[in-house]
Amino acid sequence: MTDSPATFLQWGVLQISLPNLIVLIVMVILFALAVTVPFPHSADAAPGHGGSDDLAR
Amino acid sequence: MTSHASPAGPSDGGSWTVSLRDRLTRTVPKGQLLPDRQPAYVKSWIYVFGVACLAALIYVVVSGLVLSIGGAAWWHESSVGHFVNSTHLWSVELFFMFMVVHLWGKFFMAAWRGRRALTWITGAVCFIGSIGAAFTGYLSQTNFDSQWISTQAKDGLNSVGIGGTFNVLNTGQMLLWHVMLLPLLVGVLVVLHVILVRRHGVVPPFDAIPPGGTGDVAGSAPVAATAVGTGNGSAAPTNVGQHDDVPVLEPSMLGRSS
Amino acid sequence: MSTRTPIRHEKNSRDTTPDSHLFPTRSYDLVKEFVIALAVVGLLTLLLAAVFSSPDRKALTLANWAQAAPADVVATATAELAGTSTSASYGPPYNSAAEGQKLGPVPMQKLGGIRTPVDSANDLVLTPLRTVAGDAALTAALKDWDAAADDQRTKWASDYSDAIAAAPDGDPAQAAKGEYGPVPALGAKFLALAGTGSLVGLLTTSGTFYTSNGTKPLLLLADGAYLEDQARAEHLGGDQWGMMNETGNYPGQPWMWLYTFWYQVEPFASSDNADALVWGLMAVLTLIFIFIPYIPGLRSLPKYLGVHRLIWRRSS
Numbered sequence: 001m002t003d004s005p006a007t008f009l010q011w012g013v014l015q016i017s018l019p020n021l022i023v024l025i026v027m028v029i030l031f032a033l034a035v036t037v038p039f040p041h042s043a044d045a046a047p048g049h050g051g052s053d054d055l056a057r
Numbered sequence: 058m059t060s061h062a063s064p065a066g067p068s069d070g071g072s073w074t075v076s077l078r079d080r081l082t083r084t085v086p087k088g089q090l091l092p093d094r095q096p097a098y099v100k101s102w103i104y105v106f107g108v109a110c111l112a113a114l115i116y117v118v119v120s121g122l123v124l125s126i127g128g129a130a131w132w133h134e135s136s137v138g139h140f141v142n143s144t145h146l147w148s149v150e151l152f153f154m155f156m157v158v159h160l161w162g163k164f165f166m167a168a169w170r171g172r173r174a175l176t177w178i179t180g181a182v183c184f185i186g187s188i189g190a191a192f193t194g195y196l197s198q199t200n201f202d203s204q205w206i207s208t209q210a211k212d213g214l215n216s217v218g219i220g221g222t223f224n225v226l227n228t229g230q231m232l233l234w235h236v237m238l239l240p241l242l243v244g245v246l247v248v249l250h251v252i253l254v255r256r257h258g259v260v261p262p263f264d265a266i267p268p269g270g271t272g273d274v275a276g277s278a279p280v281a282a283t284a285v286g287t288g289n290g291s292a293a294p295t296n297v298g299q300h301d302d303v304p305v306l307e308p309s310m311l312g313r314s315s
Numbered sequence: 316m317s318t319r320t321p322i323r324h325e326k327n328s329r330d331t332t333p334d335s336h337l338f339p340t341r342s343y344d345l346v347k348e349f350v351i352a353l354a355v356v357g358l359l360t361l362l363l364a365a366v367f368s369s370p371d372r373k374a375l376t377l378a379n380w381a382q383a384a385p386a387d388v389v390a391t392a393t394a395e396l397a398g399t400s401t402s403a404s405y406g407p408p409y410n411s412a413a414e415g416q417k418l419g420p421v422p423m424q425k426l427g428g429i430r431t432p433v434d435s436a437n438d439l440v441l442t443p444l445r446t447v448a449g450d451a452a453l454t455a456a457l458k459d460w461d462a463a464a465d466d467q468r469t470k471w472a473s474d475y476s477d478a479i480a481a482a483p484d485g486d487p488a489q490a491a492k493g494e495y496g497p498v499p500a501l502g503a504k505f506l507a508l509a510g511t512g513s514l515v516g517l518l519t520t521s522g523t524f525y526t527s528n529g530t531k532p533l534l535l536l537a538d539g540a541y542l543e544d545q546a547r548a549e550h551l552g553g554d555q556w557g558m559m560n561e562t563g564n565y566p567g568q569p570w571m572w573l574y575t576f577w578y579q580v581e582p583f584a585s586s587d588n589a590d591a592l593v594w595g596l597m598a599v600l601t602l603i604f605i606f607i608p609y610i611p612g613l614r615s616l617p618k619y620l621g622v623h624r625l626i627w628r629r630s631s
Contacts (some may be wrong), residue, residue: 003370003563005549013579015556019566023154031158034102035165035625041100041341086336095343096335101626105352108345112352116360133371142371143364150363151356153570165622167615169608171332181605188570195568201372202562205546207529208537209553216416216590217423221408221430226534229527258335262627263618267337 085255092255099259103166106159107254113155114247116148118240129199129232149191156184168260176253183246190243193235196225203228370563375542377532381509384541388509389487389502390479391539395435396498397472400538403435409534410434416591423591431530439535440505443517453504456497463496471496553578573600 006017016024123141124132132138160180162168169177195206207225214220224230261267381388394400398412406413408430415424433439441460447453460468475498478490487502508514518531536542543552551557558575561567574597583589607613617623 003372006560006564008550015550015579017550017560017567019561019564020559020569023150023566023569027154027158030106030154031103031161034106034158034162035622037102039100039102039104089336091345093342093344094340095345096338097341098338098627099343103626105348108349108352109356112349112356113360115353116357120360133373139368139371140364143367143369144360146369147363147367148356148360150566151359155356157570162626164607165617165620166626167617167623169614170330171335172330174608177608178605181607185601185605191568198371200374201545202370204374204533204536204542205551208533208542209557213590213594215405215408215424215427216588217418217594218407218425218427221427224408224431224528224530226530227528232527261333261335261338263623265333265338265627267333268339269337 084252089255089258096259096261098262098265103158103162104259106155106162110152110155110159111247111251113148113152114243117145117152120145120148121236121240125236129197133199145194149194153187153191156187160184166260167263170260171257173253173257173260176250176257179246179250179253183243183250186239186243186246190235190239193231193239196228196231197235199228207231367565370561370565372562375536375545376512377509377514377536378512380536380539380541381506384539384544385506386479386485386487387539387541388506390476390485391535392440392502392505393472393476393479393498394538395440395535396501397469397476398436399473399476400435402433402439402534402538408432416588418588418591418595433531433534435534435538438531439518439538440501442521443508443514444501444504446517446521447504447508450504452500456500456504459497460501467496471498475499475502554584573597 006019008015008017009021120141124138124145127135127138127141132142163177163180192206192210196203196210207228210225211220214223214225391400395403398404402409404412406415407424407427410433411429414422417423441457444453445457463471471494474493475490475495478493478495479485479487481491482489487499490499508517515532518535519526519528546552546557547555549562550560551562553575556572556575556579558571558578559567559569574593577583577593577596578589583592586592603610603613
């Protein structure tokens with residue numbers, strides 16, 4: 001990055017600098033990945049607590 | 058002198074110390090201040106953004122401390138100082154990025170449920186306070202940006218009558234607000250926020266049902282294995298903070314299927 | 316389980332969320348998670364700092380201003396003397412020249428009081444000029460100014476201000492001839508003083524030694540057009556979403572998007588009370604944001620939006 005001015009994008013009244021847009025896109029991607037990518041989990045849950053039917057609505 | 062905490066009711070002989078100790082120990086259920094287990098539904102990458110935000114905040118503070126060693130003008134004169142300033146800027150950008158993603162996640166989970174309103178509120182106020190802290194940081198840069206931001210921002214503050222007190226043109230004042238006042242405010246809010254998270258635990262999914270019944274928290278204090286609350290007959294948890302056999306979290310416990 | 320649970324209706328507002336401590340658990344190493352976060356975020360910070368650095372556009376000095384835009388300096392000094400500059404006609408907290416902005420019927424700006432008194436003509440122009448010794452022409456100009464009545468001073472300065480504005484390129488040297496009293500001389504001397512680099516000191520440390528309060532030189536600088544011209548070239552202007560932006564090719568403050576948005580649209584864009592109105596609106600929206608847990612409808616929105624189903628989907 002330099003001290004030269006940023007590029008600005010405009011749609012009607014909306015205007016945003018390219019660096020800001022990149023930050024926003026990165027945040028949206030991070031959120032999307034966070035809620036979709038499986039989270040690794042340990043296998044320490046002991047088996048067997050059956051009879052879940054009576055717990056379900 | 059006994060060291061057990063009386064869980065409820067008046068303290069011994071009106072002792073303020075006992076009262077305060079009881080109050081403090083009841084703030085977080087036993088074993089939950091730094092638990093080594095979490096509810097099994099805590100299984101998504103969205104949950105790491107809170108701690109990522111915290112980590113970024115630590116770097117904001119550390120880089121800020123280094124900047125304060127060199128003084129307000131150091132970063133203009135020294136390449137090391139400029140680099141430290143860069144770490145300060147980027148840790149702030151990461152802090153806000155992670156905080157907003159954390160906020161989005163908490164909103165979509167309606168994480169204020171189960172008597173967690175104050176957790177949401179402290180988080181929201183922390184967000185606003187952080188904006189204020191960042192703003193005074195921009196004012197403290199002592200460069201063109203500071204000149205412009207201060208002369209613009211003064212109009213907003215003056216228009217509602219607080220510009221005389223919150224004088225953004227007064228660099229000395231703004232620097233002290235940035236270095237001392239606002240980080241203290243944000244810091245206190247962050248601590249409260251984290252304690253509240255530990256107190257109530259991570260919010261369950263919508264319509265989730267624990268083994269043994271609903272055990273809803275309406276009207277009851279946070280429950281843990283060894284704490285006595287005023288719960289309404291819900292089954293005691295079997296494994297909070299323990300390493301015993303762990304009932305498997307059945308999909309049916311999660312209520313509505315996806 | 317395939318049957319769908321019934322939707323809770325808003326009229327049943329009792330929160331029946333179970334205690335999280337009642338659920339089955341699994342190992343989760345918080346400290347390890349925190350240390351990993353510290354490492355990852357630390358590395359990211361160092362990497363971003365090393366690759367992108369940070370912007371540091373040098374502050375404008377009053378000498379810079381005098382050199383780059385001398386006509387603007389003279390025009391600004393004239394406006395201060397005429398009482399027509401932004402600071403001179405601002406109102407509280409600097410003076411009582413105007414009532415200031417209102418939020419509806421409430422005169423918020425006036426209620427704040429004059430907490431930072433600034434007399435633009437004297438504090439920003441005349442007092443610094445009076446410190447200059449050994450300049451007979453300046454001394455004479457100041458004497459003429461002091462001897463004149465307020466009305467006369469205002470007329471001189473306003474007429475000269477108009478003449479500068481009408482001159483080609485706003486060049487005072489090409490201003491139409493007229494009765495401006497000592498104002499042209501004062502303007503020229505003020506420009507010379509600004510060019511020496513000593514003006515900012517006279518505005519901040521006059522009568523004292525230490526200073527950390529930049530109110531006066533900043534008000535003077537902001538009264539001119541040069542600062543704003545430089546800022547607008549970098550899209551920092553209020554009507555350019557400037558609050559979100561940064562100098563150079565850097566991200567700024569994207570979290571300010573909603574605050575600055577209102578300035579781009581009516582009725583705020585053309586309102587004299589824009590700042591107060593936007594503040595008031597953002598205060599309300601902020602309170603709504605903070606108190607979402609207590610707002611029926613809004614607090615139930617996440618359940619219906621369904622993003623939670625991704626977060627809490629069945630384990631694979």
